[in-house]
């Protein structure tokens with residue numbers, strides 16, 4: 713099952729997969745909605761099956777479901793703007809890059825690989841009827857300290873996961889306007905530098 717909100721659909725020059733066109737990052741999550749645990753596991757499975765350099769799989773995740781101490785510790789590390797809306801999500805996932813192996817070998821594509829895993833997580837979650845919102849606004853050192861991460865493990869983003877809520881549930885006009893603002897992207901000819 714996927715949930716597509718028609719006015720949030722990406723406008724594309726040719727048709728693309730509905731899962732990709734329909735994914736977007738809301739800030740309103742419904743904390744009262746039923747949540748399919750298997751959908752969260754499926755998103756983690758999708759991340760697990762992302763491609764990576766030499767199949768090194770340098771992604772690690774900390775998953776906190778709302779109501780747990782883990783959720784609270786992740787939420788506490790978010791900047792106030794993000795903490796306010798992310799509190800209603802069902803789970804917060806810290807996306808971590810393993811930047812070198814335990815024996816010190818650098819993994820130079822770790823952040824690229826983690827990004828691919830996070831992207832497949834988002835798309836599988838959307839396919840399962842959930843919504844996700846990636847967040848860079850958080851205190852990396854607070855996450856490191858809270859979960860005892862060593863230098864090799866770099867928290868890169870946090871993903872809020874949940875069931876889409878109504879824009880009306882957001883607490884400020886600014887957030888409500890952002891929630892319904894038209895989605896936009898650069899044109900294809902701006903991002904494809906050479907296309908022979």
Ligand SMILES: Cc1cc2nc3c(=O)[nH]c(=O)nc-3n(C[C@H](O)[C@H](O)[C@H](O)COP(=O)(O)O)c2cc1C
Pocket residue numbers: 735736737738794845846847848849850869895
């Ligand atoms: C690495 C990264 C960091 C982000 N950080 C934040 C953030 O701190 N707060 C926030 O509200 N949204 C954040 N976003 C969400 C983006 O603003 C959003 O993905 C972008 O505007 C495109 O919108 P869409 O995902 O709905 O297509 C982040 C997204 C990414 C990929």
